[in-house]
Amino acid sequence: MSATTMMVNADGMRQVIYRQILERNGRETDPFRSIHESNRQLSKQVDALQKKLELSEREISRLQLELEDSAFGVAASGNNNGTTTGGVKSGAAAAALKNEARLRDKLEKLQDEFNSRMKQEAMDRADALKTAKRVSELQDMNSSQEVVISDLREQIQRQERATDHLRSELEDAKSRTKLAEKQYDGLKITIRTLQEENDEFKKENRVLEGRLVGDKEKMVDEMNALTEMVESLKRENNLLRDKNAPPKSPESKRNTGWFGTSFSGGGGQKENKESSPPSSSSKQEAKDAAAAEKSPKFGNMGVVLPSMPRHKVAAHNSEGMCIRYDGSGNNLVATASGDSTVKIWDTSTGTVRATLYGSNGHATIACDMYGTVVVGAGSDKTCRVWNHRTQRMIHHLVGHQHKVTSVRLCSNGEAVLTASADRSLKVWDISRQTYKQTTTLRHGSTSHCVDVGSDSFSAVSGHLDGGLRFWDLRTGGRTAEIADMHEGGISSVCFSPVSSTQVLTNGMDSCLKLVDVRTGSSIHTFRHAEFSTPQSYSMAVLSPDGRYAAAGSGSNGSIFVWDAVHGSLKAKLSGHECGVCAIDWGRGEQQVATIDRRGNMILWA
Numbered sequence: 053m054s055a056t057t058m059m060v061n062a063d064g065m066r067q068v069i070y071r072q073i074l075e076r077n078g079r080e081t082d083p084f085r086s087i088h089e090s091n092r093q094l095s096k097q098v099d100a101l102q103k104k105l106e107l108s109e110r111e112i113s114r115l116q117l118e119l120e121d122s123a124f125g126v127a128a129s130g131n132n133n134g135t136t137t138g139g140v141k142s143g144a145a146a147a148a149l150k151n152e153a154r155l156r157d158k159l160e161k162l163q164d165e166f167n168s169r170m171k172q173e174a175m176d177r178a179d180a181l182k183t184a185k186r187v188s189e190l191q192d193m194n195s196s197q198e199v200v201i202s203d204l205r206e207q208i209q210r211q212e213r214a215t216d217h218l219r220s221e222l223e224d225a226k227s228r229t230k231l232a233e234k235q236y237d238g239l240k241i242t243i244r245t246l247q248e249e250n251d252e253f254k255k256e257n258r259v260l261e262g263r264l265v266g267d268k269e270k271m272v273d274e275m276n277a278l279t280e281m282v283e284s285l286k287r288e289n290n291l292l293r294d295k296n297a298p299p300k301s302p303e304s305k306r307n308t309g310w311f312g313t314s315f316s317g318g319g320g321q322k323e324n325k326e327s328s329p330p331s332s333s334s335k336q337e338a339k340d341a342a343a344a345e346k347s348p349k350f351g352n353m354g355v356v357l358p359s360m361p362r363h364k365v366a367a368h369n370s371e372g373m374c375i376r377y378d379g380s381g382n383n384l385v386a387t388a389s390g391d392s393t394v395k396i397w398d399t400s401t402g403t404v405r406a407t408l409y410g411s412n413g414h415a416t417i418a419c420d421m422y423g424t425v426v427v428g429a430g431s432d433k434t435c436r437v438w439n440h441r442t443q444r445m446i447h448h449l450v451g452h453q454h455k456v457t458s459v460r461l462c463s464n465g466e467a468v469l470t471a472s473a474d475r476s477l478k479v480w481d482i483s484r485q486t487y488k489q490t491t492t493l494r495h496g497s498t499s500h501c502v503d504v505g506s507d508s509f510s511a512v513s514g515h516l517d518g519g520l521r522f523w524d525l526r527t528g529g530r531t532a533e534i535a536d537m538h539e540g541g542i543s544s545v546c547f548s549p550v551s552s553t554q555v556l557t558n559g560m561d562s563c564l565k566l567v568d569v570r571t572g573s574s575i576h577t578f579r580h581a582e583f584s585t586p587q588s589y590s591m592a593v594l595s596p597d598g599r600y601a602a603a604g605s606g607s608n609g610s611i612f613v614w615d616a617v618h619g620s621l622k623a624k625l626s627g628h629e630c631g632v633c634a635i636d637w638g639r640g641e642q643q644v645a646t647i648d649r650r651g652n653m654i655l656w657a
Contacts (some may be wrong), residue, residue: 080194087187094176094183101169108162115155268570355595357613358602358644358656361627363402367395368651373415373589375647377638379422379461385638385645386426386440387653388419394428396421396440399642399655406440417589418458422465425482429456435470437482447487449480457589462504462511462525469511469525471499477513479525491528495521500588503545505552512555514542516588520555520567534572537565544591550598556616558592560585564603566616576619578603583612591634596643604632604646611635611646611656627654 081088368389378384383399394416396406406426410416414432421427421440429435435456437447454473462469466483467490477493497515504511504525511523518541522532540560548554548566554575555567562585564578584607592603594616601616609628614621628648635646644656 080191084187084190087183087190091180091183094180098173098176101173105166105169108166112159112162115159119152119155265571355597355599356643357600357623358611358625359623360625360657361654362642362657363653363655364627365397365402365653365655366651367397367404367647367653368393370415370651371649372633372647372651372653374418374591375634375636375645375653376420377636377640377645379420379465381639382423383640383642384421384440385636385655386419386421387634387647388416388428388430389651390415391651392416392430394419394426394438396426397653397655399638399640399645402655406443408436408438408440408443408445410436417456420459420461422461425461425465427459427461427468429459429470431455433472435459435468435480437468437487447480447482449478449482449487449489451478451489452476457498457500458502460502460504463508467508467525469502469504471502471513473498475499477502477511477523479528491525493523493528493530495530498541500541500543501545501591503547503555505547506549507552510547510552512545512547514545514557516541518542518559520545520557522569532569532572534567534569537567537574538563541588543585543588544593544603546592546594548594548598549596554598556592556594556601558585558590558603560588564592564601564614566601576614576616578612578614578619578621580605580612580621580624582608582610582624586631587633589633591636593635593637595637596639600637602635602637602644604628604635604648606631606633606649609648611644625656627656628652 367387368391370390372387372389374388376386377399378386384405385397385399386394387397388394392410392412392414394408394410395404396408397403398405408426408428410428410430411432411434414430416428416430418430419426419428424439424441426438426440427435428438433450433452433455435449436445437449438445449468449470452470452472452474456470456472458471460469461467463483466481468480468482470478470480472478475495475498477495477499478489479491479493481488481490495513495515497517497519499513499515499521501514502511509525510531511525513521513523515521518536518538520534520537520542521530523529524531537557538559538561542557542559544556544558546556548556553569555569557565557567559565562579562583565574566576566578567574578601583603583605585603586606590603590606592601594601599616600613600622602611602613604611609626609630609632611623611625611627611632612621613623613625628646629652630649632646632648635644637644642655642657645653646656647653
C-alpha cells in the first residue's frame with residue numbers, strides 16, 4: 053500500500069470521525085441551545101455596558117479637565133487684570149461656580165450610573181455563573197439520561213427479540229393446535245363409529261345373553277327333572293332291594309356301611325356270613341371310632357367351624373391389610389400391613405417364619421403365597437415376588453401407573469394377576485428367571501379385588517362402581533359383566549371352591565352376596581346389624597367345602613359365619629378389640645385366620 057493511499061484513508065477516517073463528533077455535539081447541544089442563546093445575549097449586554105462605562109469614564113475625565121482649565125483661566129484672568137472691577141470679578145466667579153456645580157452634578161450622576169451598571173454587571177456575572185452551573189447539572193443529567201436511554205434501547209431490543217421468539221412459538225402452537233383439532237375430529241369420528249359398533253355388539257350380546265339364559269334355564273329344568281327321576285328310581289331300587297334282601301342280624305346291621313355293604317370293625321374287607329361275636333378289642337375300636345367321628349376333622353378330612361382363638365399374635369406395628377393361607381396346603385399364612393412388610397407365620401405355633409420388606413414408606417396392600425413363592429403389592433405402583441425360604445426378592449413387577457390394590461397367584465405360582473387403581477388388570481409370567489407381562493385387561497372402574505378360578509385362566513374382579521367383571525386370562529377378553537351388584541364398591545371377591553358358577557362378594561353396603569354367575573343374581577344375601585364393611589380392602593371368604601361364608605366386621609371386630617347353603621347365621625365370634633380388615637379360610641390343620649386394624653392376628657381353633 054502506497055503512502056498516498058494511506059494518507060487518503062487517514063483523511064477519510066478523520067472526516068468520518070469529525071462528522072461523528074459534530075453529530076454527537078449536535079445531539080448533546082440541542083437541549084441547551086436556549087441556554088447558550090441567553091448566555092450570548094448576556095455577553096452582548098455586558099460588552100455594551102462595558103463600552104458605555106468606558107465612554108462615561110472618558111466624559112468624566114474630559115469634564116474634569118475642562119473644570120480644571122476653567123479654574124485655571126479664572127485665576128489667570130484675575131492676576132492679569134488686577135484692575136478689573138469687582139462687579140466683573142464677582143460675575144465671572146459666579147458663572148464659574150455655577151458651571152462647576154453643574155459639572156459636579158453631572159459627574160455625580162455619571163458616577164451613580166456607573167455604580168448601578170457595575171452592580172448590574174456583578175448581578176449578570178452571578179446569573180452567568182448560576183447558568184453555567186445549571187448547564188453543568190443539565191449536562192450531567194443528560195449524560196445519565198443518555199445511559200438510561202441506552203439501557204432502555206437494549207431492553208427494547210431484547211423485548212423485541214423475545215416477542216419475535218414468542219410470535220414464532222405462537223405460530224407453532226397454532227399449527228400444532230390445528231393439527232390436534234384435526235386429530236381430535238378424527239378421533240371423535242372414530243369414537244362415534246366405535247360407539248355405534250359397540251352399541252350393535254351390546255344389542256347382539258344382550259340377545260345372545262337372553263338366549264343363553266333361556267337355554268341354561270331349560271337345561272336346569274331338564275337337569276332337575278332328570279335328578280328327580282334318578283332320585284325316584286333310586287328310591288324304588290332301594291325299596292326293591294330291601295324287599296328282596298334276607299333278614300340281617302343286629303350285629304351286621306350295626307356294621308353296615310354306605311349302599312348296604314358290610315364292613316368289619318377294624319378292616320374294611322367284606323364280612324363272612326358266619327361272624328364271630330365281638331371281642332373286647334373290637335368294642336374298644338368301635339368306641340375310638342365313635343370318638344373320632346365326634347372330634348373335629350382337619351385338613352382334607354373336613355371343615356371345622358371356628359369356635360375360639362387358638363393363637364393371638366401382635367403381627368404388625370401398623371394396620372393389617374391382607375391375610376392369605378398357603379395355596380399349596382402347607383401350614384403357613386402370609387400377612388400384609390401398612391408397615392411395608394409381608395410376614396410368613398407357622399399356623400401350628402403362631403411364630404414368624406420370614407419377614408419380607410417392601411418399599412419403605414409405602415403400604416403393602418395385598419399379598420398371596422403358593423409354596424415358596426410370596427407376592428406383595430402396594431402403594432408404590434409395583435408388585436414384589438419373594439422366595440420366603442431364602443427371604444430374597446426374585447422379581448419386581450413394574451408397569452402400573454397407580455397403586456396396586458390386589459394380587460393373586462395362579463398356575464401353581466407360575467403367574468401373577470394384579471389389579472390397580474389405574475383401571476387395569478395385568479397378568480405376569482414369573483416362571484422364568486426374567487418375568488414377562490403377558491396380558492393387560494382394561495376396564496372403566498377401579499378394581500379393589502380379584503380372584504382366579506381353579507382352572508387358572510378364569511378371573512373375576514370387583515369394582516368401585518359395584519359391578520363384577522369376568523375375564524379369560526388367556527385372551528384378555530371380558531367374558532361377562534354383572535352391573536350394580538352392590539350399592540357401594542366391592543371390596544372382596546371369592547370363587548366358590550366347589551362350584552365355578554358361584555362367587556362370594558363383600559360390598560361397601562355392609563353385606564355379603566353369594567352370586568350365581570349363570571343368572572347374574574344373588575342366591576343369598578348375608579347381613580347383620582353389627583356387621584359393617586368400612587374399608588375398600590375388607591375381605592370375605594368361603595370355606596373349602598363351600599358350605600360356609602365368613603367375614604369380619606370393620607367396626608366392632610366380630611367374626612360372622614353364615615351357612616352358605618341356607619343363608620342363616622351359624623356363629624358370631626369375638627376376639628379382636630378393633631375392626632377386622634381381612635380373613636381367610638385355609639385347607640390345613642388350622643383353618644381360619646383374621647387380622648385387624650392394629651395389626652393383631654388371631655389363628656382360630
